[in-house]
Amino acid sequence: MSLSQIGTDAAGVDATAVPVAPQPGMVGRSPGRLAWARLRANRTAMVSGWIMLFFIVLGLAAPLIELLYGISPFEQFQDKIANNSLPLGYFGGVSGEHWFGLEPQLGRDIFIRLVYGLRTSLFIATSAALLTTALGIVLGIVSGYLGGWIDGVISWVIDFALALPFLIFALAIMPTVTARFYGPRDEIPVPFRIGVMIFLFALFGWTGTARLVRGQVISLREREFVEAARASGAGLFHILFRQLLPNLWAPILVSFSLAVPGYITGEAALSFLGIGVVDPTPDFGVMINKSLSYAQTDPAYLIFPGVVIFLLVLAFNLFGDGLRDALDPKSSR
Amino acid sequence: MRSRAILAAGGVLALTVALGACSENKNTDSDVDTDRVASGAIATDPKDSMGPAKAVEGAAKGGTFTVIRQTKISHMDPQRVYSFVGLNTAPLYARFLTTWKDDGKGNVTLVGDLAETPGVNVNKDCKVWEFKIKDGVKFEDGSAITSKEVAYGIARSFDPDLAGGPTYIQEWLANDAAFDTKWDFKANKTSLPPGLTTPDAKTLRFEFAKPHCDLPFAASLPATAPLPPAKDTGVELDNKPFSSGPYKLVKNTVGVEMLFERNEHWDANTDPVRNAYPDKFVYKFGPNAEAQTNRLIADGAEDQATLGWNGVDSSLVAKVAGDAGLMGRTLREPTPSAWRLSINTQRVPDLSVRQALNYAIDRSGMVKAAGGDLKVAPLTTLMPPSTLGFKKFDAYPADIEKAKSTLAGKTPELVLVIGDDSGAQELGTQVKNDLEKAGFKITIKVIPADSKLDETKKKDNPWDLYLDSWAADWPSGAALLPVLFDGRTIKAEGNSNTSYINNDAINAEFDRVLALDPAAQAPEWAKLDERIMKELAPAVPLYADVMFVMHGSKVGGVYIDSIFGYPAFTRAFVKQ
């Protein structure tokens, strides 16, 4: 849906509260260490963190798992598909050989496709989140600190980007760009399609972080430590990225960790509309989209990808939430 | 604590499992009669063309019949109707020169609709045809329908603003594919196109430069519906057609709902095919096939007299097929929509490669990939079984080893273009995997589904293989083979001959068969079909669509028409 919520979500974090000055008499622990200790103490965050890590490792090790499992994500087992196009046997064709059963129609193995789908989804979401966060930070800091006409222009561009309906543009950009770069007989390579998706997310998604960062910078720029840096003749780059940025890490981290699940959902939504990754590339969005209509006749097909994507997104969200609590003790319980 | 959230979510998913029946899925064969053979005749006795239509057993008058469909009907103006849903909806509000008496099982008879007989071949050379309009046929305002209004209807189909409909009659009259430049409708609104005359109020006369024995068939398309010139609202007629049939469109919320009510001036005694039992017909647009099927399975009060136009969704086929009660509320018949893997012969000139492609495709896998045997039926001929005179043959029985040996060590690299809709992508994957097993190297090129059709119809398109379908406008080989494989019609764009095959011997054969009497043509087309496959192999026949539609418990009389293979409503009724 609208991407505007991604990133702005973390606005609740008060960055000014983050550089907790060590109280006299306390052991000198850095704010980072304090936050880490708080995170360690949060059981939910730790569990979700481990689940997150598990999924990431699973995605990274996909080719290794394929080797061990012995089935490729593109192999068809149509002799195990009935005439009515559903897998033979119980619960969507689950067996010792096919742990999560087979896809209806084409008869490909669901487990190995899920593992590869995880890889695609995580890659797209993480890259998009990194890119939008980086763009948002730079533009937000510049806009917030310099003010004046530069701020005016950047703010207007933000308003402008927000005014463009994301899905309609995504729908138009994908075919236009692919037609520009590839001849009519060339297959569009999967990495290119993925690249365009990341680019699309970056183009429309940076505004949230930029607004957040800009707001924080405005409240920080008149603080003493900035004044001091300015007075001591520090350069603009130094003030922006050495003085201001370190004080913004908390909201940025939170906004980043919440942006990742946002983009996993966003990627699935694009594929739901047929814009994103296409068959035969394994992908969550495509899988969920197709399996949804089989909810009544082949529920197993829906449940395996459904549970995995839900757990993945939930783990990211819970971890992001825990991170926010750890970095911002004021709002933690 | 928050693990409760996960538990709750798990509960939701557990519910999903419980909802889906967890039973073993076994292999069973569908009961679709895929090999039924069509039979057809042209009525010679004028009595066959008179009404009233034969009563349907158990039918009663009254009630509201509802049709639900995903998207709106592209055109309602009879002169512009050409979509299947349009073709089968038009008989509700329009009458044509001729029409089909159809038992829904492939046995059809062409009869006169507005005309007393399905046309008189005046000089027996198919160049001059006469139709006599029946007495007592009327428009929705009570005015009489004469040959003048029928002629005006045909004349306005020359208007380029009113594009979209069939162009057979216009091209035959003008003796030119660019008929609208030959005769300008807008400049000559009070006259008639060349060759079309109305000697009196009852008679309509066609004079062609070349023989066109198929005219009685072409006249069964809605483009021959009548219209009084005073009621011609131009492009606006699309949203509010002027009725000559048993119903009139009284309310049209474009894209949402259409309401038809009885046309009191329609006389059942003049109509050989329409029973017009329900008092009202309602078309509702929006829900997709899946939602339609779910609604009809539930059979709620609002849906009991409803038919889902888009058919049983492939994801729900197993559910419906596994329940005898639900199966009793379905119709399943093979249709004339024949799918083939077209081979661009300009790019693949080597016959042995084309034959290897034919050997390599495994149709049983294709059927599974296309949604199962209740959705499609395998096909090895260019003409589907619904064609008159159909004869089954398989020139290239599926055999990977045979495909390999035919290729003789070659590894042709071919590009298969498919649309970006999800169904097509699965088929593309299936075709690619089949062909690669035989040694081909296949690149799949995905292009927007809506433009795929236009792009492959361009003569110089850059692709080698594409999935194509064709449904003939009448069940004769004449409406299929020459249209798809006569190389002399190839133009820069808008081609139906997407194999771009051009063979002089076959072209000459087309001319020979086309000049035969329609009844004598049927077996000749079947022979020619086999010859084209054996000598040219311009395509790989894949499967014919099976129409598998569902309706509510109070629907009766609906059948799958033998011409287009879609639900037809002329005999529909609402059980009281």
Add this chain to the structure above:
Amino acid sequence: MLRFLIKRLLLGTLTMFAVSLVAFGMFFMLPRDAVATMCVKNCNPERLERVRVELGLKDPLIDQYTGYMKGIFVGRDLGSAQGGFCDAPCLGYSYTSSEEVSDIFARVLPVTLSIVIPASVLWLGLGIGLGMISALRRGTVFDRLAIGFSLTGASMQLYFVGGMLMIIFVYTLKILPVPHYTSLWDDPLDWASGLVLAWVALAFLFSAVYARLSRAQMLETLAEDFVRTARAKGLSKSRAYGRHALRAAITPIVTIAGLDIGGALGGTVITETTFGIQGLGRTAVEAVRLGDLPTIMATVLISAVFIVVANIVVDLLYAVIDPRVRLS
């Protein structure tokens, strides 16, 4: 105040102008041929070419753009194939559905509004309510459950939730009709029962953001001096929290709400697809797929107007809600 409003309106107009330029340029490059798509069988190149000329697709790009924009303000003649003169505000004539685009909008806009407005009331109410209560009862079971509930919502996919809701309430329990749209003025009960699943699904997904945001804001505000002062002055708990704290906490919520509602109006594609309702979103997607330029332009412009207006309204609301904000 007035100066601020004028400045914002001018900037908004500039944004709209830029959006129209980008949209036109973007969709002109779309590798689609609407004319060929319109032609089913039997098209010949000459006829296709003539239709292209008639639709003005052969004119220079600038002329096409100015022609379209002129139509919006003063109307224009579209030619006999497209229903003749089209009065201002003329959004053009759809290539694919043979009617004026403004007629399409008159039909689909109420549908989208009927989905988004009640849904946003629901998600704002639910989200802010949950957030406020969990802030006031911080650390309790309720607090944790509320946050867990909202996180679950945020982790779900709309089409998944929507599909499940339909299977449960429509096809299995049969207590709700199949989602559909009836005009509110024709039959309010049918209007509500036809759309309630869409509202619930949207609210479930969207309320999470608001619950978390309002909880955090509320916690922060509760710790501020002025709330403590109010309590110390002897103001009742409900007055101090309700009047003072809520007011201060709501400002950032309004910002996001404005964006979300504006964005949702232009982005209900997935909701509409899931529930099979034909509104602005699906119309837009179909138009892009078919290369129906006039309809694409109109949908982009209209959804942009929503967002721009929502932004201005949000800025004005700021001033009303939070006296600390001065408009300049």
